[in-house]
Amino acid sequence: MTTAATPVQHAVAVTDVSRVFAGRKGASVTALDAVSLTVAPGEFVSLIGPSGCGKSTLMRLIADLDTPTSGSIEVFGKSAKQARIDQDYGIVFQQAGLLPWRTVAGNIELPLELHGADKAARRERAAELIELVGLTDFTAHYPDQLSGGMQQRVAIARSLAESPSLLLMDEPFGALDEMTRERMQNELVRICAETGAAVVFVTHSIPEAVFLSNRVVVMSPRPGRIRDVLGVNLGRMSDRGENLREDEEFFHSVSRVRELLHGSTPTGARGVENR
Amino acid sequence: MSTGTGTPGIVFGSRRSSGLARTVLPPVLLGVAAILLWQGFVTVLEVEPFILPGPFLIGEQFTANLQNVIAGSIVTGRNALIGLVLGAIVGVLLAILSALVRIFDEMAAPIVASVAVVPIVALAPVLYTMFGANAETARQLVAALAVFVPVYFNTLKGLRMVRPVHRDLMRSYAASNWQATKTVTLPTAVPYVFTGLRIASSLAVISALIAEYFGGPVGGLGKSITSAASSSNYGLAWAYVLGSIILGLLFYSAALGLEKLVSRRAPTV
Numbered sequence: 001m002t003t004a005a006t007p008v009q010h011a012v013a014v015t016d017v018s019r020v021f022a023g024r025k026g027a028s029v030t031a032l033d034a035v036s037l038t039v040a041p042g043e044f045v046s047l048i049g050p051s052g053c054g055k056s057t058l059m060r061l062i063a064d065l066d067t068p069t070s071g072s073i074e075v076f077g078k079s080a081k082q083a084r085i086d087q088d089y090g091i092v093f094q095q096a097g098l099l100p101w102r103t104v105a106g107n108i109e110l111p112l113e114l115h116g117a118d119k120a121a122r123r124e125r126a127a128e129l130i131e132l133v134g135l136t137d138f139t140a141h142y143p144d145q146l147s148g149g150m151q152q153r154v155a156i157a158r159s160l161a162e163s164p165s166l167l168l169m170d171e172p173f174g175a176l177d178e179m180t181r182e183r184m185q186n187e188l189v190r191i192c193a194e195t196g197a198a199v200v201f202v203t204h205s206i207p208e209a210v211f212l213s214n215r216v217v218v219m220s221p222r223p224g225r226i227r228d229v230l231g232v233n234l235g236r237m238s239d240r241g242e243n244l245r246e247d248e249e250f251f252h253s254v255s256r257v258r259e260l261l262h263g264s265t266p267t268g269a270r271g272v273e274n275r
Numbered sequence: 276m277s278t279g280t281g282t283p284g285i286v287f288g289s290r291r292s293s294g295l296a297r298t299v300l301p302p303v304l305l306g307v308a309a310i311l312l313w314q315g316f317v318t319v320l321e322v323e324p325f326i327l328p329g330p331f332l333i334g335e336q337f338t339a340n341l342q343n344v345i346a347g348s349i350v351t352g353r354n355a356l357i358g359l360v361l362g363a364i365v366g367v368l369l370a371i372l373s374a375l376v377r378i379f380d381e382m383a384a385p386i387v388a389s390v391a392v393v394p395i396v397a398l399a400p401v402l403y404t405m406f407g408a409n410a411e412t413a414r415q416l417v418a419a420l421a422v423f424v425p426v427y428f429n430t431l432k433g434l435r436m437v438r439p440v441h442r443d444l445m446r447s448y449a450a451s452n453w454q455a456t457k458t459v460t461l462p463t464a465v466p467y468v469f470t471g472l473r474i475a476s477s478l479a480v481i482s483a484l485i486a487e488y489f490g491g492p493v494g495g496l497g498k499s500i501t502s503a504a505s506s507s508n509y510g511l512a513w514a515y516v517l518g519s520i521i522l523g524l525l526f527y528s529a530a531l532g533l534e535k536l537v538s539r540r541a542p543t544v
Contacts, residue, residue, distance in 0.1 A: 060443075065443050065446055065447065084446075085449045087448070089447075091444070091447045093440050093444075095438075095440045097443075099459070099462070101462050110448075110458070114448050114450050114454055114458070115448070
């Protein structure tokens with residue numbers, strides 16, 4: 001939407017993807033049913049929906065942590081598997097998933113170490129990223145000495161280690177309290193503006209999805225389908241800040257997403273919760 | 276960030292020392308009280324030493340025969356240590372094999388389970404005839420067998436404790452099997468290995484000592500206890516018992532210290 005008029009290729013192209021999990025005694029669960037979605041380079045797309053709508057499954061398919069039952073997924077024009085092998089994406093999970101026996105710097109260096117970067121380059125890159133996420137004083141600390149929010153910032157720094165053009169984030173702020181969460185969102189907006197990476201962001205928080213995204217993909221459960229895709233006109237990433245949360249357009253988008261989530265026909269007044 | 280202003284590594288200096296006094300003092304007091312009570316009981320009721328010698332007599336014998344007790348402890352301790360190292364190495368290696376090869380795990384599980392229920396010390400007489408009554412080999416093997424069981428089970432458990440998020444992470448990095456094993460699986464398992472070693476450490480001493488009761492060369496604590504008791508030197512027998520308690524505690528504390536050291540950064544949850 002806000003990116004260049006003629007994108008050469010999609011960052012992510014999901015075409016007609018279904019994922020059926022075989023259950024016990026022949027019963028099967030359709031987690032995703034014929035889902036199609038594209039993400040442009042540099043675009044921030046949120047997947048939102050109630051539990052069981054397959055949003056995490058979709059993200060895991062894009063990350064090639066799981067394979068679709070049918071349909072195809074391309075990441076930067078390659079198969080998801082090739083993109084994973086080429087390290088085209090960075091990933092952040094709901095749990096920070098840091099290695100407790102490594103320091104903050106050691107955790108951020110991990111992907112670089114696994115891919116054979118030399119020690120000096122690793123050091124330098126880790127220091128850069130630690131500064132980016134504002135943890136300079138904690139370089140030599142161990143994860144259990146950090147708060148949940150700080151751990152998650154380390155995980156984000158780690159995901160950026162290889163300078164990926166795509167970030168996959170599965171409810172990264174889901175376990176954080178509301179205040180930390182908003183602060184992390186502000187930081188993520190800044191980081192995205194600085195790195196220019198495309199982001200697929202899974203969440204179940206409506207304001208979070210609206211605040212961060214160029215587009216919000218609203219999903220419905222059983223079977224997981226895309227109900228609607230909503231463009232958010234809140235300007236460029238680099239211009240988004242704390243005061244955006246008070247913006248009229250922000251509230252408007254929040255209530256539109258809410259209406260889409262709760263059913264097709266909006267009944268009450270705009271912005272009123274109908275549960 | 277407001278969360279980041281205080282350094283998380285808070286210094287507990289003074290509180291730790293007073294806490295230490297509070298944790299160490301009560302058991303010491305209780306121990307002293309028990310010894311005095313025991314001595315009082317023996318003195319007042321004039322209990323014969325062959326029934327129960329007083330702690331002062333035991334202490335006297337212990338200091339008078341300190342050289343012999345230490346010599347015995349070295350013999351038994353050496354057997355226990357060799358058994359501990361041998362059993363631990365075999366236990367860890369077989370656990371790794373079981374974790375890697377499913378078929379091996381399925382084959383080994385019932386065998387290891389049956390080894391676990393066999394009173395291992397009962398094998399000692401058989402082993403003495405196998406390796407000769409003049410060698411310490413039988414005792415070391417008994418200790419090794421006793422050690423093997425907890426080390427194997429704990430290591431195997433540790434190797435299976437890799438958190439799903441770490442597994443996903445390794446896959447997302449396209450890490451090779453060996454890389455994933457080295458960076459995640461083994462470090463996750465290490466604290467479990469040392470928990471196994473802690474349990475095994477006292478088993479090693481007990482097994483090496485009890486194995487001496489069934490034959491083999493003289494010199495160890497077990498043999499010394501039986502020979503002192505059979506020559507009606509009950510104070511001395513108890514002095515050797517005290518020596519074996521100290522030896523067992525030494526092994527246990529060493530293993531506990533190691534465990535604490537390696538599991539400082541153990542994964543929680």
